[in-house]
Amino acid sequence: MRKRVLLTALCTVLPCLAQTPDWSKVNAEAMKHFQALVRIDSTDPPGNETKVVEYVKxxxxxxxxxxxxxxxxPARANLIARLKGNGSKRPLLIMGHSDTVKVDPAKWTFPPFSATRDGGYVYGRGTLDDKPDLMAAMMTMILLKRSHVPLDRDVIFVSESGEEASTGPGIEYLVKEHWSEIDxxxxLAEGGGVRRQDGKPFYATVQTTEKQPKGARLVVKGPAGHGSRPLRTNAILHLTRAIEKVAMWDPPMRFNDxxxxxxxxxxxxxxxxxxxRYKGLFDPQKAQSIRDYLAENEPGTYTLLHTSISPNIIRAGYQINVIPSEAEATLDIRAFPGEDITAFxxxxxxxxxDPAVEIIPETANQRPGGPPSRIDNDAYHAIENTFKKVxxxxxxxxxxxxxxxMAFLRAKGVQCYGIGAMSDAEDASKGFGAHSDQERILxxxxxxxxxxxxxxxIAIAGSAR
Ligand SMILES: [Zn+2]
Known part of the structure; x- marks a missing residue:
């Protein structure tokens, strides 16, 4: 006890070198827990995440x-645990979701819940998404507890269910019914990571904001008729013209911090x-041609420049010789944070x-929006410094x-940062990424x-800084 007090006192004035974990021992323990977590099938649907959090508990x-x-x-439980700090700063929440996407076992070299170690990798569903975060957050709680690191903030650990397919019993339930316990x-949650290229760490990403899913239907009503007498008023004709216009539209470009x-x-x-090319986006003379290039060649980059529209469902007609009186398209719209969607x-x-085309905004099941998390505060700088250090x-x-x-937490005012483990840049295209036919981690x-x-x-919540 006395030793602990002394150590605690020492750590308030000096960096806590004495408390650096013995990583070779911790690694063995971490791998054991990681494999155990991957071996629990929590594919969502149905989830069955309770089995995962019972292990963690x-x-x-x-x-x-x-x-x-x-x-x-009851089959989809969430876990909450808390280590107390001295209360001088508000809590830090660390999260990892317990469910995974589904699998097609025939596509796997090693069984998807075997957590087989082979050639420097661990194979299994959830090895990238999101069991590394779950395990690392759990190990961090354990190491904090063992080493008695003095904390300015409470550290709250949450493992939430339903991230992949059904946020209702997971983060939505937690925010609605257990807010005071996770506030x-x-x-820190999933959403970023370290990109390794040619066998070396290249850069890290931290997700600080996300687009907000919206949707709309385009509906056209016109006269029905006999298919042998084509009509220029055909609802399908009006609808397809409208779809082409919105899908090829280049909405106003926006940036945030x-x-x-x-x-x-x-x-x-x-x-x-x-x-x-990237710098040219900020040059009004060059931006347009660069956006055209990105639209064709880098759709993942192009979508970051504006609110996007993708027509994904079309419904019209029921018989070859009948001109339908109605046609409808469903658009997946991803709003740039802060977009005035009514104006959009x-x-x-x-x-x-075209007055024949009506736009009906989707209003059901809307996810909340929140402002981007700051990139100029102590927490963000602490994450930056940690990626540099590690x-x-x-x-x-x-x-x-x-x-x-994180959208549900940002909407409540939490500064959320999406972090993650390291992976090879080329591994996803080889078929081993998150949600791929197979999944593996180094x-x-x-x-x-x-x-x-x-x-x-420690950098965000510890007292010894
Ligand atoms: Zn995930």
């Missing part, structure tokens, strides 16, 4: 960390010709320029075109991620 409680399971659906100033910083930093890391629909209307790489802030659970990435998580949490 038992590991935490063996270390003397109380953990509670809370659930809307935090800052959160995240995307501006992202393109500037990406340019700094790129070869001169590619750098010129007005612009769409002008682009379509991997020796610069950090790029990113905006996701897709949606994550063993080294498993170990490094625990070290990163621990360092980042």
């Amino acid at each position: 038992q590991v935490l409680e063996a270390e003397g960390i109380p953990a509670v399971l809370v659930s809307q659906d 935090a100033e800052i959160c 995240t995307t501006r910083n992202y393109f500037e930093k990406l340019a700094n890391l790129s070869s001169p010709d590619i750098a010129a 629909y007005e612009q769409m209307k002008k682009v379509i320029n 991997y020796g790489v610069p950090t790029l802030p990113t905006m996701s075109s897709g949606a994550t659970d 063993e080294e990435a498993v170990y490094k991620h625990v070290e990163f998580f621990w360092e980042a949490v």
